[in-house]
Amino acid sequence: MSNLKTTPDDILACARALVTSGGYNSFSYADIAEVVGIRKASIHHHFPSKVDLVRTLVARYREDAAVGLAALEQNVQNPLEVLRAYADHWAMCIEDASRPFCVCALLASELPTLPPEVALEVKAFFRFISSWLTSIMERGSKEGSLNLESDPRIEAEAFMASVHGAMLSARAYGTPDVFATILAPTMARLSPANAH
Amino acid sequence: MSNLKTTPDDILACARALVTSGGYNSFSYADIAEVVGIRKASIHHHFPSKVDLVRTLVARYREDAAVGLAALEQNVQNPLEVLRAYADHWAMCIEDASRPFCVCALLASELPTLPPEVALEVKAFFRFISSWLTSIMERGSKEGSLNLESDPRIEAEAFMASVHGAMLSARAYGTPDVFATILAPTMARLSPANAH
């Protein structure tokens, strides 16, 4: 097994943790250097500027998400269960506190002050998740495995907003389980058992 | 009419605009000084430290919200209409781009890296809005003017999460109207006309 983490990977992982905890402006190259065990200048060798670093980070975050969501759709057929797995994924991340927040949800709040290159990547992530959720909603609607009350596209946006808002609340209250509590009514409503 | 804004008020207003656009770490005293037309050191006279400034800002933000929400409840009796007015308030703020984001929703995303004093105020704001929304939900549930599918407390949390998430999406897409679009299904579901 190839456990060999390269230095750029270590830097990106560390940067992701720092971004998720406080956003773009809350960390410095010095912070990363201390955690990774390397000098500041060495980070500049791998990522010439902070913009390069975070742009790469967000782009890779989106790629990883694409792979993960594709795998999820392979393993789980029922659209309702796919959405549940998606929500559960975040619930577990929040409880683990290892990846307690969606990188892009956090960066989106800072969008007006973000460097343009990073802002573009963040916006692309939103469009990606939105279109993926829309496709799930459409499939569920056709199959009858999802109980939609609105257009699939709107349901997808509303679902994403609930997930992001629930992340915020979980962070504000400091109690991870409110995430699942907030999502529960949404999941219940989407279940065809509750169709009216 | 007393249009006379005091200097501390100007500073707070400017700080609020800067916080809503990029969070705690995205602005400096120098930024405020430039906008208000004052020197950096003069700001320190009114707010000795940045923590003092933002703590005061959030505390006053909550007081203003308390006054505004109390007035809203005076003017509008129907709980459903209260919620609609609450959502419309944010929709207008987002379209005006003057106050395009809830200060505390934004600061909540930075909570782990926020100075403790500020973090406390932000958490207090969440509890305040949550309990206010809960009281509205309870009243609407008793009166039959709101169609709740879950516990009023949970409905309140879910509603707040939707609002916050919709703010994020509106910012990410750069199209303010998606806020109203996302909230529409939630509002429709709460209407007693849609009871099942």
Place this chain on the structure above:
DNA sequence: CACTTTCTACCTTCCAGTAGGAAGGAAATC
């Protein structure tokens, strides 16, 4: 006069980023 407000000037610390050299490995050349 006392008090508040604002100013200039300065401090320390941190920031992103740069210059240039040392260490190491991998070929390619002798």
Place this chain on the structure above:
DNA sequence: GATTTCCTTCCTACTGGAAGGTAGAAAGTG
């Protein structure tokens, strides 16, 4: 097999600027 060359990585040392904050004097106000 030893030496030279090249490239990657990481280092020390530094720069210019911006950060939050301070000291103390000047200007305004009751």
